[in-house]
Amino acid sequence: MSLMRGAVWLLLMATLAGCAGGRYTPPVEDRAHPEVGAPAGGVVVAEPPMVSPPPAADEPDRGASAPARRPTDPLSPAVVALLDQASRYETAGQRQQALAYLERAQRISPREPQVYLQLARVRLAMNDVTRAVQLTERGLALAPSGSQVQEQLLQLKRQLGERH
Amino acid sequence: MPKKSSASPSRRTSKKGAAATRSRSFRWWPLLLKLGLVVLVLGGGALVYMDATIRSQFEGKRWALPAKVYARPLELYAGQRLPVADLKEELRQLGYRFVSYPKRAGEASVADQRALLFSRGFLYADGPEPARLLELRFDGDRIAHLSGSEGALPLARLEPVLVGGIYPADNEDRELVRLQQVPPTLVQALVTVEDRDFYQHFGISPKGIARAMISNLRARAVVQGGSTLTQQLVKNYFLTSERSLWRKLMEAPMAMLLELHYSKDEILESYLNEVYLGQSGSRAIHGFSLASQYYFGRPLADLSLEQQALLAGLVKGPSYYDPRRHPERATERRNLVLSLMRDQGHISDADLLRARQRPLGVVERSQLSKGAFPAYLDLVKRQLRQDYREQDLASEGLQVFTNLDPLVQRKAEQSVQRVIKRLDGRFGSRVEGLQAALVVGNSQTGDVVAVVGGRDPRYQGFNRALDAVRPIGSLVKPAVYLTALEEPQRFTLSSWIDDNAVTLQNPDGSYWTPSNFDHSEHGVVPLHQALSRSYNLATAQLGLRLGVDKVVHTLERLGVRRPVSPYPAVLLGAVNLSPLEVTQVYQTIAANGFETPLRAIRSVLTADGELLSSYPFELQQQFEPAVMHLLQYALQETVREGTARQLYQRFPDSLNMAGKTGTTNDQRDSWFAGFTGDYLAVAWLGQDDNRPTPLTGSSGALQVWSELMAELRPQSYRPMAPESVNYVWIDDATGERTGDFCEGARLLPYVAGSEPAGYRGCGVGIQRTLNWFNHLFGGEGGSR
Numbered sequence: 001m002s003l004m005r006g007a008v009w010l011l012l013m014a015t016l017a018g019c020a021g022g023r024y025t026p027p028v029e030d031r032a033h034p035e036v037g038a039p040a041g042g043v044v045v046a047e048p049p050m051v052s053p054p055p056a057a058d059e060p061d062r063g064a065s066a067p068a069r070r071p072t073d074p075l076s077p078a079v080v081a082l083l084d085q086a087s088r089y090e091t092a093g094q095r096q097q098a099l100a101y102l103e104r105a106q107r108i109s110p111r112e113p114q115v116y117l118q119l120a121r122v123r124l125a126m127n128d129v130t131r132a133v134q135l136t137e138r139g140l141a142l143a144p145s146g147s148q149v150q151e152q153l154l155q156l157k158r159q160l161g162e163r164h
Numbered sequence: 165m166p167k168k169s170s171a172s173p174s175r176r177t178s179k180k181g182a183a184a185t186r187s188r189s190f191r192w193w194p195l196l197l198k199l200g201l202v203v204l205v206l207g208g209g210a211l212v213y214m215d216a217t218i219r220s221q222f223e224g225k226r227w228a229l230p231a232k233v234y235a236r237p238l239e240l241y242a243g244q245r246l247p248v249a250d251l252k253e254e255l256r257q258l259g260y261r262f263v264s265y266p267k268r269a270g271e272a273s274v275a276d277q278r279a280l281l282f283s284r285g286f287l288y289a290d291g292p293e294p295a296r297l298l299e300l301r302f303d304g305d306r307i308a309h310l311s312g313s314e315g316a317l318p319l320a321r322l323e324p325v326l327v328g329g330i331y332p333a334d335n336e337d338r339e340l341v342r343l344q345q346v347p348p349t350l351v352q353a354l355v356t357v358e359d360r361d362f363y364q365h366f367g368i369s370p371k372g373i374a375r376a377m378i379s380n381l382r383a384r385a386v387v388q389g390g391s392t393l394t395q396q397l398v399k400n401y402f403l404t405s406e407r408s409l410w411r412k413l414m415e416a417p418m419a420m421l422l423e424l425h426y427s428k429d430e431i432l433e434s435y436l437n438e439v440y441l442g443q444s445g446s447r448a449i450h451g452f453s454l455a456s457q458y459y460f461g462r463p464l465a466d467l468s469l470e471q472q473a474l475l476a477g478l479v480k481g482p483s484y485y486d487p488r489r490h491p492e493r494a495t496e497r498r499n500l501v502l503s504l505m506r507d508q509g510h511i512s513d514a515d516l517l518r519a520r521q522r523p524l525g526v527v528e529r530s531q532l533s534k535g536a537f538p539a540y541l542d543l544v545k546r547q548l549r550q551d552y553r554e555q556d557l558a559s560e561g562l563q564v565f566t567n568l569d570p571l572v573q574r575k576a577e578q579s580v581q582r583v584i585k586r587l588d589g590r591f592g593s594r595v596e597g598l599q600a601a602l603v604v605g606n607s608q609t610g611d612v613v614a615v616v617g618g619r620d621p622r623y624q625g626f627n628r629a630l631d632a633v634r635p636i637g638s639l640v641k642p643a644v645y646l647t648a649l650e651e652p653q654r655f656t657l658s659s660w661i662d663d664n665a666v667t668l669q670n671p672d673g674s675y676w677t678p679s680n681f682d683h684s685e686h687g688v689v690p691l692h693q694a695l696s697r698s699y700n701l702a703t704a705q706l707g708l709r710l711g712v713d714k715v716v717h718t719l720e721r722l723g724v725r726r727p728v729s730p731y732p733a734v735l736l737g738a739v740n741l742s743p744l745e746v747t748q749v750y751q752t753i754a755a756n757g758f759e760t761p762l763r764a765i766r767s768v769l770t771a772d773g774e775l776l777s778s779y780p781f782e783l784q785q786q787f788e789p790a791v792m793h794l795l796q797y798a799l800q801e802t803v804r805e806g807t808a809r810q811l812y813q814r815f816p817d818s819l820n821m822a823g824k825t826g827t828t829n830d831q832r833d834s835w836f837a838g839f840t841g842d843y844l845a846v847a848w849l850g851q852d853d854n855r856p857t858p859l860t861g862s863s864g865a866l867q868v869w870s871e872l873m874a875e876l877r878p879q880s881y882r883p884m885a886p887e888s889v890n891y892v893w894i895d896d897a898t899g900e901r902t903g904d905f906c907e908g909a910r911l912l913p914y915v916a917g918s919e920p921a922g923y924r925g926c927g928v929g930i931q932r933t934l935n936w937f938n939h940l941f942g943g944e945g946g947s948r
Contacts, residue, residue: 078241096775100290103766103781108239110608110842111884119781134758134783141756141789145887146679 075114079105083118092120098122113143117153124160133160214414221402223428227437227450228332229340229561229771233311233322233544235568236613236766237288240300240310241319245877247305250571251279257325257570259283259462259527269295270466277302279491284463286323287773289565293321305877323715325570326457327539330548332558335446340561340771341453341464350452350644351432352510353476357501359393360508363428367394367419394419397435441475442482459487461527469511470519473501485528488786494524525598538570538624539617543744543764546630551777552768563773566764567611572876576602576614576845579871584619587849587864594858600744600849601628607844607881609781610751610760615744626852629743634833634850637737637826638698638807638861639746640719643751644735645695645709647718647789649794649844654916657692657794658899663702668732678704678736681827681860690899692912694800696806700736707735718751721786723748723759737828746837747846753795754839755823756883757787790888790915796822800881803838807862811870814822820881823869825861834864841879845869869899888916900924 075083086101099122106115116139123132136157143150215852238254240246252274255262260272260281272281278301285295298320310317331337343351355362359514361369369392391399398418399411427783440448441455449458452475456464460471467475478485487494499520506516526870529936544566548557556562580600587595604614617627626632648655663686668676678700680686686699696704707715719728719739728739741749744762752759760783767778799822803811808824815821823838834849834857847865851857857864885891893909895902899920902909906926 048778076241076243078319099291099780106609106781110606134785137785138783142884
């Protein structure tokens with residue numbers, strides 16, 4: 001127990017130290033799958049918003065229900081806590097840690113655009129533009145129309161476009 | 165030996181000027197002298213060699229530590245769906261002790277609406293999870309509130325269940341433990357029963373030998389060994405297991421040398437990790453730490469007094485005293501150890517009495533890791549072998565963190581077994597030997613959470629989920645329709661396509677005349693209906709219009725890595741894939757056109773907890789979300805109205821699901837691939853020898869899928885309509901725009917700009933007047 005507490009304290013100190021002086025993190029091998037190569041025809045760009053969203057009409061008796069672009073559900077406190085912790089790691093330059101926390105958040109809320117926005121930002125900070133672009137697109141595919149997170153994702157997308 | 169050689173020279177001097185007989189014997193002396201010297205040198209050399217061996221081996225001793233494979237850690241947070249029974253099962257697999265009030269790590273109390281548990285803590289790749297007391301309050305099947313000793317907590321992680329290992333060729337398995345982590349009473353028990361003079365002797369124990377000799381003489385046989393712990397360690401470490409005099413001779417000097425160089429604690433720690441304590445199939449259980457998991461399903465530090473005594477007692481004969489096979493012998497042995505501990509003053513009379521009353525407390529064998537989830541572990545090992553050398557996997561003590569969800573895995577196994585049993589009852593000999601495979605993933609992240617490789621989920625052999633490469637039948641159809649829908653100006657969900665007989669020439673010159681499942685032609689049908697009803701003729705016609713090459717390319721973009729020959733037969737499922745490969749295809753569909761490689765492994769850490777490699781979330785957009793949204797509509801229609809509609813006899817209307825049935829020629833393969841908001845699962849049923857079955861996709865594999873989902877209680881699939889998609893009311897009979905109040909009206913999604921132009925209104929006499937008026941004056945023009 002006290003050992004654990006000590007470890008937590010150490011971690012905290014390390015985080016603080018990271019803020020101050022850029023803590024060394026051992027290089028971690030990314031076992032990414034290279035075969036997920038280029039898509040057919042390059043990066044698919046989402047079409048600009050054209051029309052107003054369709055209404056939420058459910059028709060369970062006659063076919064599949066029509067979905068609506070509804071506002072996002074409020075983030076669960078668990079996801080908020082993980083995103084916050086990820087931000088702290090990101091600020092401290094501990095990007096692998098940040099990614100680990102974001103993936104925990106993703107497993108809890110895999111359709112939460114905020115998660116993809118933050119994942120994309122960390123990847124961009126790691127100079128991994130390709131992944132950042134994909135994550136931004138995934139976030140946009142999930143972001144409700146007119147939401148703040150959609151605006152942030154679009155902004156990131158513009159930024160990535162300049163880097164490309 | 166040294167004595168002999170030192171005596172020789174003095175005798176030699178006294179033999180000067182001897183008689184003939186003496187001179188004859190005198191001639192032997194130089195030979196004896198030389199021999200003596202040789203023996204001296206050899207003996208000294210042996211000693212030096214022994215010493216060097218011991219020091220290098222002992223200090224450099226690195227046990228081959230098998231890689232440990234862990235399941236996903238269970239995250240606990242308010243709002244999470246976690247039935248109390250599932251939490252209990254997870255805790256049981258982690259070896260928690262169920263008590264009335266948890267006071268130390270590894271204890272829990274679980275009631276209907278509330279659970280209290282003291283987690284053990286774990287060092288994860290992203291940081292330590294502390295050991296702490298957690299309180300969970302449930303509201304039905306959900307966690308309503310989570311708190312720790314200092315108030316509400318946003319989330320907490322349990323330690324991960326160890327589900328298996330990767331073993332070296334000799335199948336030795338062990339877990340290392342430091343002496344400080346070993347309960348002192350266990351050390352006392354061990355010393356008491358195996359080597360009472362351990363802390364006094366110098367490697368060998370004359371007292372012990374005397375004791376043993378007396379008993380052996382009395383019995384006129386070797387009934388007791390006088391070996392000290394040090395000697396036993398030497399025996400295990402440096403010598404072979406054969407019982408020879410030579411070995412016995414080597415043992416004593418080596419033990420003494422060991423004692424000369426190392427402290428009692430160092431020797432004891434090595435002993436605790438080295439000793440053989442049981443056998444699980446081909447796997448040898450070494451060391452007290454692993455034995456604790458093997459027999460009690462919990463870490464050494466969590467063991468009670470009587471459990472420690474049992475382990476100490478096992479050293480003498482792990483198979484003779486095997487508590488699972490010979491519980492009476494084991495109990496007797498355990499109680500003997502306890503009595504001896506009392507005699508030595510290590511425990512009180514009260515302790516003894518209490519401990520003797522306790523049951524053995526040994527867990528079922530099935531709980532232990534190896535062999536628990538062979539099909540999933542198979543997938544893990546294959547992925548690991550791409551990146552690591554076999555010898556490293558079996559010796560470096562790597563920690564492998566996987567996505568396996570043991571709760572889902574159990575439910576998946578049960579679903580397969582239940583359905584096969586039901587089918588056995590219904591079809592009897594016609595389904596004899598029927599086999600199955602089931603892959604379950606997270607529909608959004610690509611995590612593979614469960615794999616069943618056959619009807620017997622414990623079977624270690626043929627893994628059908630990965631290796632049964634079979635024609636996928638109608639599961640291929642979404643690729644045909646997706647190819648069409650990618651040309652929105654040419655094809656929409658309401659486009660008319662021909663469901664008429666077609667004869668195709670294969671490249672080899674032969675002809676192929678497919679038919680529909682019901683052997684009829686349906687004339688002209690809307691595209692969405694052709695897919696949801698799985699019409700073969702319409703699909704073949706459509707595929708030919710598009711070009712087989714294009715459809716094959718779509719399959720590749722969906723994630724098929726195996727080469728597919730572009731024959732027309734491909735259009736109706738003459739593509740051979742494993743259930744895992746099919747899962748990849750449907751993963752891309754479920755994730756709105758983003759291909760995400762399926763992942764069994766999250767990360768690999770060194771034995772010390774340092775991150776070695778991570779397998780991050782990967783994705784590659786392959787299709788536009790708008791087009792994928794249309795396909796998802798048709799796959800939802802399949803389960804609402806089409807070939808899989810019987811699902812809704814079991815599930816509420818409010819649950820959105822999407823999927824596709826598949827049946828191959830002569831019903832040799834029965835498939836279903838489908839997804840909900842959180843899960844994606846692909847089920848296959850068929851015979852290993854490819855015999856026909858009486859099953860279609862819906863009467864076979866769909867049953868497995870449905871059984872699984874009924875257990876998982878999945879979240880509804882709530883597709884998000886992309887901004888470039890418009891929903892429009894369409895008259896099913898004509899494919900023209902109509903009002904939502906009209907008979908036969910269907911709300912269909914279109915890629916913006918591809919909606920039918922004209923508005924038809926309702927046909928004569930089928931208006932529902934009120935709605936009709938509302939609509940007329942509402943000015944919406946039917947387009948919503």
